[in-house]
Amino acid sequence: MFNIIQFIILWVTIAIVAAVVDIATSNILYVLFSVGAICALILALFGVRFLPQFIVFGVVSIVLLVFLYPLIRRVIKERIPQTKTMEESYIGNCFMIDGDITKNNLIKYKGVYWTMIANGQESDIQKGDTVKVTGIDGNKLIIEKYYYNKTI
Numbered sequence: 001m002f003n004i005i006q007f008i009i010l011w012v013t014i015a016i017v018a019a020v021v022d023i024a025t026s027n028i029l030y031v032l033f034s035v036g037a038i039c040a041l042i043l044a045l046f047g048v049r050f051l052p053q054f055i056v057f058g059v060v061s062i063v064l065l066v067f068l069y070p071l072i073r074r075v076i077k078e079r080i081p082q083t084k085t086m087e088e089s090y091i092g093n094c095f096m097i098d099g100d101i102t103k104n105n106l107i108k109y110k111g112v113y114w115t116m117i118a119n120g121q122e123s124d125i126q127k128g129d130t131v132k133v134t135g136i137d138g139n140k141l142i143i144e145k146y147y148y149n150k151t152i
Contacts, residue, residue: 004047011041011053028072029065036061087136094132094146097125107141109133114141 015037022030040057090109097107105116117140118125125131125145135142 004044007044007050007053008041011037011044011057014057015041028076029069032064032069033061035064090133090141091135092133094130096130097127107143109141115139117142118144 015034018030018033018037022028022034036057036059039060040053043053043056095109105118106113107116108114116125117137118131125143130146131143132146133141133143
């Protein structure tokens with residue numbers, strides 16, 4: 001039915017395809033199937049029948065998925081810094097209120113109108129005041145009045 005060469009070609013193809021898909025998706029998931037295919041390939045080189053090859057491929061791939069994949073994801077998450085969104089980069093910035101504050105507490109910051117939440121200081125903040133962005137809540141900038149080098 002099948003000879004050893006066909007099994008070798010099968011496992012090499014699976015290993016290469018899984019590695020290429022993994023490189024294309026940057027997911028570090030499919031490479032684990034490549035390891036399973038390499039283990040099955042080793043059995044094929046020794047002339048073991050197909051069923052044990054397939055079982056080794058499945059068992060090795062599943063064990064790696066269950067135990068190694070979560071570890072790899074955790075290590076990657078810890079070591080690679082997450083990129084802040086544009087809005088998250090606003091936190092900690094100071095700016096001057098250059099326009100009138102409307103009745104809806106709208107202010108313009110970096111070309112975008114935001115609703116401001118001023119930690120109970122809404123009536124204290126006027127045009128020309130310097131404020132510091134302390135957080136973002138949905139589409140609202142949380143700000144507080146900023147005095148010189150310290151916040152009050």
